[in-house]
Amino acid sequence: MSTGSFFKVLLIIILFSSKASAELTIEITRGVDNPTQIAVVPIQLDEVLPSVDISAVVAEDLLRSGLFEAMPRANMLSNPDDAKQVYFRDWRIVGMEYLVVGKATRQADQRIQVTFSLLEVPGERRLFTQVVQGTDNELRDIAHYISDKVFEAITGIRGAFSTRLAYVTATPGGGGLTFRLMVSDADGARERLMLESREPIMSPNWSPDGKELVYVSFETGRPAIFRQRLMGAQREQLTNFRGLNGAPAWSPDGRSLALVLSKDGNPEIYSYNLATKKFTRLTRHFSIDTEPNWTPDGKAIVFTSDRGGSPQIYKLQISSGKIERLTYTGSYNARPRLAPDGRTMVMVHRNKGVFHIASQDLVTGDLRVLTSTSLDESPTVAPNGAMLLYSTKVGDKGVLAAVSIDAGVKYLLPSRQGDVREPAWSPFLR
Amino acid sequence: MKCSAFKAIFLVSTLSLLITACSSSPSTTDTDAGSSAGTTGTGISNGGVTTGSVSDGGLSSGTLDTSGDVDTVFYFEYDKAVLTPDSLVALRIHAQRLIANPVSVRLEGHADERGTREYNMALGERRAYAVQEFLILQGVDGSILEVISYGEEQPEVMGSNDAAWGLNRRATIR
Amino acid sequence: MRIQSSYSTALVCSVTLHAVLLALIIVGWTPEHKKTQVQPRYIKATLLQMEPSKAPTIKKPTTTRTTNSDQQKKRAAEKKKAEAKKREERKQRKAKKQRAEKKQREERAIKERANQEKIRKQKLADAKKQAEAKKQAEARKLAEAKKQAAEKARQKELELAFADALDDEEQFISAGQNEQLVGSYSDYIVERIANNWSRPSSARRGMEVVLSIQMVPTGQVVSVTVVKSSGNDAFDRSAEQAVYKVDRFDKIQELSRAQPRVFESTFRRFRLLFRPDDLRL
Numbered sequence: 001m002s003t004g005s006f007f008k009v010l011l012i013i014i015l016f017s018s019k020a021s022a023e024l025t026i027e028i029t030r031g032v033d034n035p036t037q038i039a040v041v042p043i044q045l046d047e048v049l050p051s052v053d054i055s056a057v058v059a060e061d062l063l064r065s066g067l068f069e070a071m072p073r074a075n076m077l078s079n080p081d082d083a084k085q086v087y088f089r090d091w092r093i094v095g096m097e098y099l100v101v102g103k104a105t106r107q108a109d110q111r112i113q114v115t116f117s118l119l120e121v122p123g124e125r126r127l128f129t130q131v132v133q134g135t136d137n138e139l140r141d142i143a144h145y146i147s148d149k150v151f152e153a154i155t156g157i158r159g160a161f162s163t164r165l166a167y168v169t170a171t172p173g174g175g176g177l178t179f180r181l182m183v184s185d186a187d188g189a190r191e192r193l194m195l196e197s198r199e200p201i202m203s204p205n206w207s208p209d210g211k212e213l214v215y216v217s218f219e220t221g222r223p224a225i226f227r228q229r230l231m232g233a234q235r236e237q238l239t240n241f242r243g244l245n246g247a248p249a250w251s252p253d254g255r256s257l258a259l260v261l262s263k264d265g266n267p268e269i270y271s272y273n274l275a276t277k278k279f280t281r282l283t284r285h286f287s288i289d290t291e292p293n294w295t296p297d298g299k300a301i302v303f304t305s306d307r308g309g310s311p312q313i314y315k316l317q318i319s320s321g322k323i324e325r326l327t328y329t330g331s332y333n334a335r336p337r338l339a340p341d342g343r344t345m346v347m348v349h350r351n352k353g354v355f356h357i358a359s360q361d362l363v364t365g366d367l368r369v370l371t372s373t374s375l376d377e378s379p380t381v382a383p384n385g386a387m388l389l390y391s392t393k394v395g396d397k398g399v400l401a402a403v404s405i406d407a408g409v410k411y412l413l414p415s416r417q418g419d420v421r422e423p424a425w426s427p428f429l430r
Numbered sequence: 431m432k433c434s435a436f437k438a439i440f441l442v443s444t445l446s447l448l449i450t451a452c453s454s455s456p457s458t459t460d461t462d463a464g465s466s467a468g469t470t471g472t473g474i475s476n477g478g479v480t481t482g483s484v485s486d487g488g489l490s491s492g493t494l495d496t497s498g499d500v501d502t503v504f505y506f507e508y509d510k511a512v513l514t515p516d517s518l519v520a521l522r523i524h525a526q527r528l529i530a531n532p533v534s535v536r537l538e539g540h541a542d543e544r545g546t547r548e549y550n551m552a553l554g555e556r557r558a559y560a561v562q563e564f565l566i567l568q569g570v571d572g573s574i575l576e577v578i579s580y581g582e583e584q585p586e587v588m589g590s591n592d593a594a595w596g597l598n599r600r601a602t603i604r
Numbered sequence: 605m606r607i608q609s610s611y612s613t614a615l616v617c618s619v620t621l622h623a624v625l626l627a628l629i630i631v632g633w634t635p636e637h638k639k640t641q642v643q644p645r646y647i648k649a650t651l652l653q654m655e656p657s658k659a660p661t662i663k664k665p666t667t668t669r670t671t672n673s674d675q676q677k678k679r680a681a682e683k684k685k686a687e688a689k690k691r692e693e694r695k696q697r698k699a700k701k702q703r704a705e706k707k708q709r710e711e712r713a714i715k716e717r718a719n720q721e722k723i724r725k726q727k728l729a730d731a732k733k734q735a736e737a738k739k740q741a742e743a744r745k746l747a748e749a750k751k752q753a754a755e756k757a758r759q760k761e762l763e764l765a766f767a768d769a770l771d772d773e774e775q776f777i778s779a780g781q782n783e784q785l786v787g788s789y790s791d792y793i794v795e796r797i798a799n800n801w802s803r804p805s806s807a808r809r810g811m812e813v814v815l816s817i818q819m820v821p822t823g824q825v826v827s828v829t830v831v832k833s834s835g836n837d838a839f840d841r842s843a844e845q846a847v848y849k850v851d852r853f854d855k856i857q858e859l860s861r862a863q864p865r866v867f868e869s870t871f872r873r874f875r876l877l878f879r880p881d882d883l884r885l
Contacts, residue, residue, distance in 0.1 A: 031801030156806030156838030
């Protein structure tokens with residue numbers, strides 16, 4: 001090959017070669033946050049209709065979380081009870097993103113077995129199939145179990161549908177009020193009476209195993225703290241001091257209660273050991289110190305104090321006794337409750353004379369008002385940290401309301417007889 | 431029909447379960463203070479005190495003398511525990527009577543519904559303390575006075591307006 | 605100088621060749637015809653919330669009841685006349701009552717028949733509806749199968765045309781134009797996916813998932829694979845779902861027709877990195 005032709009060829013190669021390309025990577029840095037569209041297909045039992053419509057309970061659970069929109073049953077064109085029967089295009093056309101199908105059969109031991117599957121519609125794939133069993137009385141529990149699994153798969157957050165609520169009701173009658181301490185499912189079903197009294201009941205609080213409650217009862221003529229098991233008749237009065245006996249809060253390890261006593265002259269926070277029944281004083285200040293709540297690691301207590309002139313929230317390190325102030329926005333911040341992540345704190349916050357529920361990020365210090373209702377109080381956080389319940393007033397009636405922890409979703413719970421107040425969300429129960 | 435029979439059985443069984451569950455938990459409140467009490471305050475000086483009655487002797491029996499239409503309810507401003515001059519007038523009369531005829535007396539403090547419940551318990555207590563301090567200053571024997579706060583739990587008037595709130599921010603003597 | 609002359613020709617040829625080539629390099633290859641720049645025009649449209657039309661309120665027909673007018677009793681001066689009249693009137697009333705009852709019975713029978721007819725019609729309508737729905741479902745299935753077949757055919761056609769075009773040396777464009785084109789279509793892809801990416805509640809800033817996408821010249825996505833997980837299954841799945849929801853990037857067809865080489869080298873197989881910047885947490 002002559003020098004000339006060699007150069008020619010080389011030049012051609014240089015001119016014609018494309019640059020060595022790595023695969024193109026496109027970055028997606030934003031999205032939308034619409035509620036997930038899900039269809040919960042009726043779960044049929046192949047014999048008699050069960051007393052509980054399992055798929056209706058599941059759809060309501062998912063709707064209540066605020067993160068889902070459930071397809072109305074009337075709009076469903078088909079009724080598959082198995083992944084193989086699903087014709088994805090039918091569901092895709094109506095914009096569904098997920099599908100829950102299931103089948104219930106009665107076993108030889110009379111228990112009902114439900115086999116359910118979660119399917120993803122755009123990708124046309126089955127995510128999982130699970131089996132759950134229960135007696136006829138446990139159909140609601142089966143439904144909540146399904147909701148938990150579906151919720152967790154789609155959101156990545158553990159479902160809190162199999163949890164309970166404790167709350168106090170006050171019903172007028174007989175020239176006064178009748179107070180009742182109630183426990184119900186997280187959706188308000190299967191309400192159960194724990195205590196009925198003509199004297200006030202306050203501040204219910206759950207044990208970490210979800211089997212007991214502590215609360216304040218005025219049945220002796222003055223406020224005293226009681227402990228009561230959910231199952232069985234066991235009930236015990238724990239305090240009987242002069243002055244305030246209030247705001248009991250169970251520690252995460254289940255061994256102590258933080259509570260408020262004013263027997264030494266003004267309200268102070270004490271720790272009470274449930275086994276030894278010994279009281280340890282934690283605060284020493286002439287101001288009001290009340291409404292204690294433990295951090296999830298059990299090493300500190302957040303509480304309300306007006307030592308700064310008006311109610312604000314402070315944190316006490318139990319080991320060192322050191323106290324630091326946490327809230328600086330607004331002139332009234334009280335009744336703190338920590339989310340399970342230990343980083344988000346919800347509280348009652350007064351803004352321009354109106355009492356709202358607000359959340360504060362303990363890392364950044366940012367405070368956000370979460371509610372648009374007023375006269376809000378008693379926030380309680382779900383054990384998965386996704387929702388919180390609180391009590392508020394509609395007209396003259398006390399009702400419970402729910403809001404998602406990022407204030408995206410809000411709704412009022414269906415009203416019950418009388419005034420409802422002081423909700424307390426149970427821990428996970430399984 | 432088979433359907434409704436089954437439904438009836440389910441309903442009855444769940445109901446009966448509910449009823450037994452309910453009946454197993456106490457539904458009345460008249461458990462008296464001492465009986466079910468766990469020991470209180472081991473190692474702490476002030477022992478528990480039972481309602482109403484006082485341990486020391488030297489008391490005349492009877493209840494508070496409310497003759498002559500003397501005020502027994504005293505009102506307070508929002509977020510305050512300061513007695514008004516009118517209240518002081520009435521309280522001086524109560525003081526004189528209690529000095530002359532010491533009977534055990536409950537000073538009950540209350541708050542309006544705004545704000546958090548336990549904090550309002552403390553506010554109510556402050557108001558009752560205000561009454562107690564004044565009476566003691568007038569010479570009343572402190573041991574006959576018991577301070578009890580009801581916070582926002584026993585409103586005098588239902589309603590979410592200034593008028594109702596004003597009537598609920600009170601301390602009573604009885 | 606015999607050697608020189610033999611060299612001189614070679615020298616002259618070599619120099620001219622080099623000069624020509626150099627000139628060409630300096631001037632640059634200019635294609636005969638201008639290539640049409642294909643820029644996708646996509647408009648960011650926001651959907652206006654449409655007020656759901658209120659269901660028309662159905663007015664209930666007001667029923668007027670005819671009150672039986674009381675018959676006026678005439679008082680006869682004479683008892684006998686009155687009695688006779690009374691008897692006569694009684695007889696009349698009885699007859700009237702019987703006629704009214706008969707009419708009522710007839711009306712009821714008519715109503716009953718009308719009701720039955722209504723129920724029958726309703727049942728028929730329901731059965732018709734079900735049959736219709738079934739027919740529609742079948743029709744849809746058929747249409748779908750047809751559509752898929754057509755789609756496959758179209759893809760095949762495009763692939764062939766594509767392969768031809770690749771051989772065409774005229775498919776050469778400058779590097780600068782290339783970049784602009786890729787950028788433009790990438791923006792289009794971002795837009796389509798972002799509008800379909802619904803993040804789960806557990807998503808947090810800092811999470812990243814990388815998907816490998818395979819596309820055919822029609823813009824249809826044929827493969828989605830997670831090549832680098834975020835560690836959060838729900839997050840990964842939300843990214844996959846966004847792509848599945850788009851399903852076909854329509855505008856890519858324009859590119860693969862006009863610039864198949866660009867499509868082939870860049871968009872037949874590419875990656876998507878999901879890294880949310882807009883999450884609060």
